[in-house]
Amino acid sequence: VKACLSRIEETEPETKALLAVNADEALKLAEEMDSNGPDASKPLWGVPVVIKDALATKGIPTTCGSKILQGFTPFYDATAVAKLKEAGAIIIAKANMDEFAMGSTTENSAYKTTTNPWDSSRVPGGSSGGSGATIASGQCFAALGTDTGGSIRLPASFCGCVGVKPTYGRVSRYGLIAYGSSLDQIGPMTRTVEDSARILNVIGGHDNRDSTSVDCEMPDFVASLAERTDLTGLTIGLPEEYWGEGLSEEVSEACRAAITKAEELGAKTVPVKFSMTDYAIATYYIIAMAEASSNLSRFDGIRYGHRSKDAKELIDLYTKSRTEAFGDEVQRRIIIGTYVLSAGYYDAYYRKAAQIRRLLREDFRKAFESCDLIAGPACPTTAFPVGELTADPLQMYLMDIFTISLNLVGMPGMSLPVGIGKDTNMPVGLQLMAPAFEEKIMLQAANVLE
Ligand code: GLN
8 A cells, every 4th residue: 555655656646547646545545455365355455545536435435526526525435335344444545536437548537537557648538548557656555446438448448458347237336426327337457357357256156236237147257267278269359340440540450460379379359240330320319318318417516516506406506516517528418418308309410329339249249259259459549648639529529439348238347468569659449348157268369368
């Protein structure tokens, strides 16, 4: 804990990965644990971890990157956080993020812009950019992120760390401040595949406080890594749509080299075909914004956080509090989300999106008939300069092209660092995707490839 806190002191002025640092509590807890001696029943005994600020942490301010929650300190822990604590982990800080997880670069945080530890003129990715940067700068050993449309995989790829989005329902969302409830998943961001497996072992499993959490088998993801030392017998599907147009040359090259390595290690590769990829971005943004507009209605200036000082009556209080404290991107999404759900437009937008979502699921089901895993780049480019895309939200949304389909279909995926781009000298992430609840084989393959 001491080493991590001093690393935070050293790197934080430039990286700005963190919102609240829980230094005193963490040190106190670590001292207590030291004096009681190691506890072998706790798999994460004494491990310093950082939590994305979208998760409720008892006694530690939780803002979700928004001014509307400034000053909010939860009186309970999210289930994933409670499970980490039970396993002996020590929460040392909360990680910066795009406001309400809406963004791909962490530039939408209401508090600060996190920079990429590999090159501070570039973005760390988002929305879990604080979690990616805290790992890449060595501030802690594991972080939790959340992934609604790529927010774990994208910053993992930009920061050169491992990031895993589990199957929808694998990890309880209790205590996660909701963005798109049918898409949101919590997952680990770490330096190695094995560390991610360690965290998933702890945070996964059924929780009756989240009705979408699934009572599924929880394999020992760490122990199962040893079952595989090569990729013999494994078929990897390569979707044409992920490897062609729009992909930068350096990302393509690094990812192709990783696929060649997979073949050398015994994997067979086959082409797979998706028919719905062209519609994925539109579909995702309609569904995510619709759900966000509904989820964010709870921030009314009365129950939590910011309350306008000069409101005259109730509606005025709602309007002023929300206008003052929600950032531009959040307001844009609430407006679009409300629009696509409104009478007269629902059929044209939301219903269509729900239909395409169903067809996407069909795409993936068919693709997995001929392979065990699907591989492609996590993002079309490596980390780009801070400010480059902030004026153009549409360009920003296009960054999610390779990650969002998986959230729409609920399946697990991860980003694995596979090299450095020859043009930008920034890390490249290969994305591996698996059928629902097949994280074990995905982590095994990643561990072999690492
Ligand atoms: N960039 C996407 C968005 O802005 C994904 C965010 C996420 O996964 N939380 O919605």
